Each structure stands twice: as C-alpha cells, then as structure tokens.
Amino acid sequence: MTIKKSDINHICDLSKLRVGDNEIITFTKQISDILNMIQELEEADTKGIKPMAHPMNMSQRLRNDVPLSNNDRDLYQDNAMDSEDGFYKVPKVID
C-alpha cells in the first residue's frame, strides 16, 4: 500500500498536525511502510469473530451521577499559558 503526500496532508488536517515540506517525503514513506506491515491482517480469517474492544471483554463501569462540591479550577488553570478570570484565552475565533 502506497500513500501519497496528499494523504499525509489530509491526515494532518484531521489530526491538527503540521509537517514541514522537508519532512513530508520521509513521513510519506514511513507511514506507507507501516501500512504495508499492517496489511498482513487481511490474511487472517475473522469470519464470525466479534471485534474485541476491551482486553477482558468487560463493559465500562459508570459511577453514580452525584454532584461533587470540589472545584479546583484555579489549581488546574495554573498550567495554562493564557487564562483570565477563570477563562482560557485563545485567538479570536469569530470576527
């Protein structure tokens, strides 16, 4: 399986990555190699097999929906580079 530079650009759009012009050739080749290796899976006979989403096929445990009183917003925002009055700041989105 060979993928093209345009595929890498599309993946980068989906995953919000950016790859420099000088790196894209290397990434295109490496991702092609990885996908070729993955292609082996086609040979496996999986007729009638259900997909396995959890290593012990357990379902997700949910906690009771009880409101908690602790609010650590200020503590968590200490790690933000740009916040003000409890809000995170980003570049202007709407003109």
Next chain:
Amino acid sequence: MDRFTLKKLINMISQREISSAELVSTYLDRIKKYDHSLNSFLTLNEESAREQSLIADKVIQAGNYSSLTGIPYASKDIFCTKGIRTTCASKMLENFIPPYDSTIIDRIKSSGAILMGKTNMDEFAMGSSNETSYFGPVQNPWNLERSPGGSSGGSAAAVASGIIPIALGTDTGGSIRQPAAFTGITGLKPTYGRCSRYGMIAFASSLDQAGLLALTAEDISIFLEVMSGFDPLDSTSVEQDVPKYSDLIDSSIEGRTVGIPKEFFNDSLDSESQKLLDQGIAIYEKLGAKIIEISLPNIGYSVPTYYVVASAECSSNLARYDGIRYGYRDDDIEDLDDLYRTNRQIGFGDEVKRRIMTGTYVLSAGYYDAYYLKAQKVRQLISNDFEEAFKKVDLIVGPTTQSPAFKIGEKIDDPVSMYMNDIYTISSNLAGLPALSHPIGLIDNLPIGMQLIAPHFEESRLLNFCNLFQQETDYHMQQPQAFLDVRH
C-alpha cells in the same frame, strides 16, 4: 558487597543497620555521581526526599512503621506527581506540574516509600529504544553505546546500574519487559486492570498497564502488594482482591505445566538467545515443572494488530494536547487552527507524530472497517489462542526479545524494524495478560531475558516461578562492569 535488593534494604532498615536518611543520601549521591553517563533521570526530588527520610526515621524510631517506610524508589516520568514536573519525556509537557498525584504514586506514598525522582522514557511511551525522548536517549549500563530498550528505559538503566533499588514503569506493548531483558533485571507487567491507570498519562488506554522493574521477583512482589487493587477513579480498574504476593513466592512448582509456543522459536530468534532459553527452560524442568509444546496460531498477527489498535487509541488520547489548558504553547500564532497545529508541530516529536498519523488514517472514513475493526477481530483471535493454551498449561514461557540490546541509532530511522522489537511481548498486552521478564544469562556481556506469561490475575504464579528460578541461579545478581563500584 552483594547487590542491594529492595528486600535487603528493608532488612537493613528494620534491623537499624542504616537510617532512611543515610539510605536516601547514599542513593542521591549515586544518582549524581553515575547518572551523567546514563541519562536515566529527568527530575530529581532531592529536597523533598531528604525531608521525607527524616520523617521516616522518626516513624521508624517510634516503632510504628511499614516494610516500605523510608525506602527509596523512582517513577517513570509518565505518572502524575503533585507539584513535581511530569514531562512524559516530551517538549509538549516540558513544564507541566500536575495538580494531583496518580493513584499509584499516592498508594506508594502512603506505604512510606520515598520518591527520589522521575525517570527518562520514550516520548509518551512510544518507542522501544528510549531514543524518542525529547531529553535525549538513555544509555544501557552494560554497554553505553547500546540502547537500554524502551519505553521504560530510564527506570531499567537506573535499577540495573544500582542507582535506585526499584522503579515504576508502564507497559503498553513490552515497555517494561523489553528494557528489563536488555538491562539484565526483572520486570513485571500486571494484568490489565490490576493497577490503577488514574493519573498515568494515557497512550493506548486498552493496553497501558503500570508495573515494576527491580532486581528480583521478591522485590517486585513487595511493591506490587502496595500498588495493586481497585480504584474507583479508574473506570477500567477491576474489583478483585489483591493477594499477599510476597507470601506466595516460595510455593513448589512440582508438577505445574509450562507451555512453550512453537511460534516463538523461529528464525527471528538468534541462535545464542535460543541456547540460553533452552538452559532456562531446563532449570524450570529441574524445579519440577512439566514442559510441553503448545501452539498460538494467530500470534504472528500481533505486531500489525497492535500497531492499528495502539495508534488509533494514541491519536484519540493525544488529541487533548492543544496547548490551551496545559502543555507547550507557542507565542507566534495567527488564528485558532494555527494555534493547534503550531503547538502540536513543535510540541511532539517524530515518533509521536507518526503514531498519531497512522492512528488517524486507520480510523478515517473508508478505512475504519478494513483496519480498525479488522484489528479488533484479530485481537480476539489472539486472545482466544491464549485461552485455549491455558486450558492445557499453567504458564507460557518464551523469549522476551529476539536478540540482546541493539546499538543506539541502529533502528531509529526504520520504524517498522523498530516495531518488530516487540514481537514477543505485544500479544500479552492485546490479551490483557500478566507477563514478566527475568534474566537468563549474557551474550557478549549483554543480558538476555526470558518471558513468562500467566492467565489473568495470576501475577503470583509469575512471581512464584521467577523467585524459584532466582533461588536456583544468580543471573539476576550479575552486575554491569562499568558500575561494579556503585555499591561500595
């Protein structure tokens, strides 16, 4: 002087041969003196460790202490530590100070053990050589030109060189067992759900599991008792009692059955490693185990299955790094899209980007069924193979790696060749099984490991087998030449 096992340090403290303050000071001195050649620590917790050791000594004097009170340990830099920088060896988290402790760190703290520092690793645990770390590779103490393996390479090198008695690691596809094998120590990946993942920075959530690297199975059993158990804060944590592992390690293995998967002994295993494995298997036979050949017919699909599942989960988990709430944030930004892309372009290294790209591709429209759904089905086949095998045998034994540690730089430009390193270790992550690697000798002065795999929640069986092996042999006490004087 003998190697300082954790057990030995515990005895020295309880018999008042050494104080916690002296112990902490000794290990801090060792780290400062020797780590410049290894690069195994990213952050030292010196001041806090010294303070805690003084408190520990008061607790010990008062007589009201537990076995781990005042004992030094290190943590892979993937576990959140309140107030202590936690980087995941990434530029993205270079300045991240967690506001809380991960459950495992919290439990170990409650046991009285003292965190000495955070160890180097592959960036976001993605790698098998420790070369993807933003802070530079770790060197293997047996040969400084060689890789210690990865991703828990810092923890492995630190334990193997004797600058720390025990260290936390994580294992998503072999990241504890492969570095343990490459550095001649013992490493355990517990069952998925055995140890809480809360506060352990996520890479692939259905595969990640916390574990330990130490000199012996006995040392691991002591720490595992403290770390394990249900945690309401981790929705994948399993509610199951934790055995007293250290009480179960001496049981006889007479008559227990050991399965040798024929698929593990093929051309990809080098002949010298094969010889040492045969000798290791003979020791289990001498200890009373019955050896039988088994087959895991779908095991050959492990690597491709893993690189679909793990990359898909990685692309999803790492979507959180946008540079807004935490993480690297660039100053020179035009708009919101530019902010995301610039922060992620500069904050992530190449291997992390490759995995995000691969994961995004296999999950994208038109490819989901062919790759992701197919891999999940093959994962079930691999898991079924183990289930069948464990109807016939108590334990599965095989190689941990194909060969001894490779040279730093040898494989870094060829991702597929690097991924093949995990060929023997990945399947137990896919099936959620506990697995352990222990040393079985040297080839050209480089260690080789043997891997044991057990049914779910049978960590005690792995530790029991390994402990009896280590009573019979002294491979686990062999020391790297360059670090022989560390213990004097």
